[in-house]
Amino acid sequence: MSRTLNRDDLADLARGAALLGTGGGGDPHIGRLLVDQALRESSGTITVLDPAELGDDALIIPTAQMGAPTVMVEKIPRGDEAVAALRALERHLGRRAYATMPIECGGINSMMPLLVAARTGLPVVDADGMGRAFPELQMETFSVYGVPGSPLAIGGENGETVIIDTGDDNRRMEWLARGVTIRMGGVAHIAEYSMTGADVKRTAVPNTLTLGLRIGRTLRTAREEHRDPLAALAATMADTLYDKVRVLFRGKVVDVERRTEAGFARGHATLVAFEGAGKLEITFQNEHLVARVDGEVRCVVPDLICVLDADTAEPITTEGLRYGQRAVVIGISTPALMRTPEALAVFGPRAFGLDVDFRPVEDLVPG
Incomplete structure (x- = not known):
């Protein structure tokens, strides 16, 4: 069942995403601030879709940040890089996305699709391809169960975009994208693993945004109630x-x-x-x-x-x-x-x- 996410939910989601990130995935607090600002400038809410509700032919394009989390502490995103990557991939595919989705539910990448949603009006699918955070792009349940990651679009802080297409070789896609990211300063933003709604239902870990929100709320309320x-x-x-x-x-x-x-x-x-x-x-x-x-x-x-x-x-x-x-x-x-x-x-x-x-x-x- 679809639901709306608003600014009041972000602190709990960031806390839950930090736990699901298993130490990595980038600091979700920075992502939370970026989404909060975008929601202040837009409608103030984001629509979150249950994967079971997706039409089988709907085009879903996940968006994310890649790079070393240690770089992110000092290199704050401008805020529009992931949208630029999404638009570049849409142009390359000749189709517009029905929704975006996380590639991982841990760390800052729980927030990047929300930032894209707040800036574009797209809904976000409540699922992801890692069920946590992993350091490399081929480390996705999408990849495991047959979805190619490329073509992949990378957006940099100076407005540049790069398209990488390695067919179904997701490991080589990671290797090339990592090299581009390093030359963009160690952090970049990406759109990849474009897939159908049927693929999402077959390969994604479901309802992980809801899980992150639930974890964060549980930890907060337990402290407040001295449990x-x-x-x-x-x-x-x-x-x-x-x-x-x-x-x-x-x-x-x-x-x-x-x-x-x-x-x-x-x-x-x-x-x-x-x-x-x-x-x-x-x-x-x-x-x-x-x-x-x-x-x-x-x-x-x-x-x-x-x-x-x-x-x-x-x-x-x-x-x-x-x-x-x-x-x-x-x-x-x-x-x-x-x-x-x-x-x-x-x-x-x-x-x-x-x-x-x-x-x-x-x-x-x-x-």
Whole structure:
């Protein structure tokens, strides 16, 4: 069922998107401010469509930002780059989009389609192609289940646009687009994976914008009512496609090694336990990929690894990790269509060069 989204919803959605971003996806707070300003200048609401309501022949063009999240902290978008990419792809296809959609529901890319919607009047489909955030463009459920990502349009901050068409080779599309993005300063905006409504219903993770909004609202109201936000989160997730929540570790951040290379933020974060001698290490590439406690894997991609403030349960992004932070690290199970052999071949641990096989978080940390 379709619904409207307004400025009052943005803070909760940004909080939920930060959690679903598993540390990456870009800071949703910046995206929230961009959408808020666009809504002030427009009708003030955005129409969000349930994917089940889409006509099979409707043209859906997802929009997003790509690049290193660490660059985004200092390189704020102008605000019209994603619209320019969408319009360039429409011209290339010779068709206008019926709606836009997120490629990922985590981080700033939960907000980019909303920014496009606020500036164009297009509706936004309540679904995405990652069910979280991933660092590379071929790492999409769209790609896994047969939708080509190209032709892809890239929009830069100086008004330039680039079209990349690699046919059904989504990995090469990512490689070329990453190179263009680096030359645009490390951040660019894109329109890609144009598809029909039938394709959306077949390949997308459904209702993830609603999920992000629900997560953010749950964490906020639990704090306001002086309830345990982690218990409230687990209860909220229990009737969703992300139904297993596990506490992996509680401790203090004692080291963060972070570098920006080849268009990604890569590194490690180390936490030591509040009590005892335990140690957790997280490896990330934009997003958290694997969490090890005393050398043993406790959660691994594509399951979600989320770092939250120990007192407020506010999500902490990879670029926001700092020495001395008190944190709780949780693991969350991903939907079944993200755990198939086909999906794991595209965005499982081996796809990131990790010498680890995927095991569900609920098996690694029994409830």
